[in-house]
Amino acid sequence: MDYDVLLIGSGFGALTAAALLTKRGLKVCVLEQAKYPGGCATSYKRKGYWFETGATTLVGLDKHMPLRYLLNELDLQIPMRNLEPPMQVHLPNGEVLTRYGNLGAWIAEAERVFGKYKQREFWEHCYRVSQQVWQTSLEQRSFPFSNVKDLLKAATRVRPAQLSLLPAAFRTMHDVLLKYDLLQNHLFVDFVNEQLLITAQNHAAEVNELFGATALCYTLYSNYYVDGGLINLVNPVVDYITSNGGVVKYGQQVKAVDSLRKGYKVTTAKDSYFSRFVISGIPLNNTQELFTDKSIKQKLQLYLLPSDKLNGAFTMSLVLDGMVAPDVLHQQVHVPDGLPIIGSKSIFISFSHPADKLRAKAGEVLASVSTHVPHPEKLYIQQKEQVETGILCALERAGILDQASIKYTQSATPGAWIFWTNRAYGAVGGYPQYKSIKPWQMKDARLDHKGAYVCGDTVYPGQGIVGVCLSGIIAAEKLWQDHY
Structure with missing residues (x-):
């Protein structure tokens, strides 16, 4: 076998599992299709700026929380800025509500x-x-x-x-x-x-x-802000893996996973790898497509959610010149009449910290904007300029953005998310919660009860960095419990 464990994708759940299994002495290899680690919880560089890929808020570091557990287990220190208050909400009646951290x-x-x-x-x-x-x-x-x-x-x-x-x-x-x-x-x-x-x-x-x-x-x-973007939360975990004998390979899009008599064969566009165990860190819909084992496909079918049960996102990355970021970096703006085309009734925007000199130049501020797109497979957005205009006008009306200060902008539809991440339908944010699906009915970490496991935002417990971190902790623990 080339490795003890192969991990598909470098989302934060997969990196969590990889790091914990590395700590226990297993030889791990993470296969990532992109050139940056972290999946939807990372940053990417464009035009000299570091933009957030998806997630912008960081929680999970208090007592009894998964991210705190992980950093303690790995003995990692992440430089962060505490945000207080964490958020403001602009309500439909024009009222501005401050979400203080103190109860x-x-x-x-x-x-x-x-x-x-x-x-x-x-x-x-x-x-x-x-x-x-x-x-x-x-x-x-x-x-x-x-x-x-x-x-x-x-x-x-x-x-x-x-x-x-x-x-x-x-x-x-x-x-x-x-x-x-x-x-x-x-x-x-x-x-x-x-x-x-x-x-x-x-x-x-x-x-x-x-x-x-x-x-x-x-x-x-x-709630915390990481200077330089969330990639500076991800990179220390990657460094832990590689400095303790693990490997992270980029540009390795996995095409198929075959179950062998002992172990698994993982084929990418460039090579084939063999391992005793495999952990999929990508969505269940994508995981089902990769495994050639019919029994795994059939079991996963019971848990898959179609596009009409999922959400995509319309996102915008902005460079603002000469504008001062608001004192509260995370803002939600209600849009009671809904945005053009997509109908979303709220917008979330996060600004870079004014003291963060790593993401933008002096005098400039970055902003990450996102809003929900229901049924992303069906809602193919061709006139994205209409959505952009609706978002920017709503943010300007709320008094938190001056369109005249925009130096650079780029936007992404669910179609762009498919291109960037290959996530089925371009769905992001994980599987939504539904009353018909109780917590114990969500997919657990085991795929075949032999050596294949899964983690990420479409399995228990679900969304967010802290959620996928917990899923990685559980996947690593169940693998160890089953075989050691």
């Missing part, structure tokens, strides 16, 4: 904007649930269960507080809003729905309470 300050702000009725009770409840979810996620790393060992291991780690979370898997955030009599507060419901769309890729009627409460409370945990 008390945030509740006071929510009461100021939405009224005092039941806001404190709602947010205290959501925060309690989110704390329990984060702690449980690392305690129960054999979840979702797919063999007897998983169950036995889970039994040794069970706590009463974990069991108290179970009913929340059967309730949606719509149910929670109903419980606190907040459904009649339409401004608040709109706010909740657009916030959930950022983090859970769906609205309150579909997102279960476990994911929804945690998603709504992500600004109540430490």
Whole structure:
């Protein structure tokens, strides 16, 4: 065998698994089709500027959170700037809402904007649930269960507080809003729905309470900015892998994975590699296409979501000359009438930090803009200039962007995402949460119960850097549990 473990893609979930398995002494090789590592959680250089690929916010470094666990395990220090407050939201009525990181300050702000009725009770409840979810996620790393060992291991780690979370898997955030009599507060419901769309890729009627409460409370945990872009979070993990005997190969688009009597053959456009184990870090839809084993294809078919259940993104990268970044770097702008063509009702924009001298020149600011595109396979965007104009005008009306300051702009449709990443349909952000899919029904890390595994944003637990980090932790742990 060439390697103990081959990993397909260098998204943050795959890099997490690769680093943890490298630490345990396995010989790993990461195969990445692009020239930069990190997948949708990295940066790329163009025109002398470092733009973010997709993700811009960084959480997960507090106690009981997966990214903190990973950095502690690898003994890595990442230079970061704490963001307080993490975010502002421009509501349909023109009100600007500041999402403070302190729970008390945030509740006071929510009461100021939405009224005092039941806001404190709602947010205290959501925060309690989110704390329990984060702690449980690392305690129960054999979840979702797919063999007897998983169950036995889970039994040794069970706590009463974990069991108290179970009913929340059967309730949606719509149910929670109903419980606190907040459904009649339409401004608040709109706010909740657009916030959930950022983090859970769906609205309150579909997102279960476990994911929804945690998603709504992500600004109540430490939020960070990484100078030079998120690639400076990714590169230290890559360096750990390569300095401890692992290999990361770029320009290696995987074409097929064949199951052998002992191990796997992974064929790229350039070469073939052999390994005892394989971990796919790419979406389930793409993973199914690569494996030639019919039993794996059939098993994965049960978990695949079609395009009409997914979201793509329309993204813009801007260079702004002579404009000062707002004090709050992350902003969400509601667009109640919807954007042209795509109909999206909110825009998310992140600015580079004014003290970050690595991403842009002095006197210039970078901005990353994104908005959702439903059913990306069907919604082929030909007049993207109309979407661009709609976005820029909405941002200017909100007072956070001066179009006259734009020095350079580039935009990307789901079609561009297919070209850049090969992700099926150009879908990004992972699989949305749906009430019909409980957490234990999400795809777990095992593909064939022999030596093939999967991680990333389309398996448990889902979206975001912190989510895919946890999926990588689980994949590494289950591989080790199964074979060592």
